[in-house]
Amino acid sequence: MNPKNGGHKTLIFARAVLCVALLLFALFVIWQGMLYRGADSPEELVRTYLQALHTRDEPRIQRLVLSGYDPKKEISKRISQFEGVAPNRVSATFITNQIAPYLVDVDLAIPRNTEIGATQIITDRLTLQSNGGRWYLVLGVYRGSE
Incomplete structure (x- = not known):
């Protein structure tokens, strides 16, 4: 050898x-x-989304968005809207869709203090979609499937 x-x-x-x-x-x-894309349930998705907004974690929010959407402008807008609001102060109402159970709307109520010291409630609606057993945000402009 x-x-x-x-x-x-x-x-x-x-x-x-x-x-x-x-x-x-x-x-x-x-x-x-x-x-690590999406979430196991609508409740977990909203909880993760609110925490990511609170910490201004844009990449984490992008991983929550359904593939094919470009959410960058919406994420910036939402981060500004939620600035200074702790996630535990935001209430979420889940609205299930009887016709399309893979879609869930979530109404968020965000308390904001006004300049005169009063509390104003700002509302925001999210749409969530189930895809492949995971839940995602439908957020931003649809660009097509990737």
Whole structure:
């Protein structure tokens, strides 16, 4: 057996192992990205959305939005609208759709203090959609499926 040939086989084997490891890592990253999109329930989606608004976490909100929508302008508008409001101060009313059970509307009531010290309630409606067992925000401009 030629020692040079044995070294060459070891190098080929090491490269093959490295390629398989990189492929498995890439699949894991893709799977994790899919796992952290949307939410398991409408309630969890709204809770996560309100927390992300409170922390101004635009990337997290984008991961909650149904694929095919461009939510950037809407997210900026909503972050400004909710600024300074703790998520536990926002009330949410869930409205199920009897005709299309994969859609849920959520009315949010946001208390804001006015300049004269009174409390004003601002309302906002979200539409949620179930897709593949996960719930997503329908937010922004529809650009088509990705």
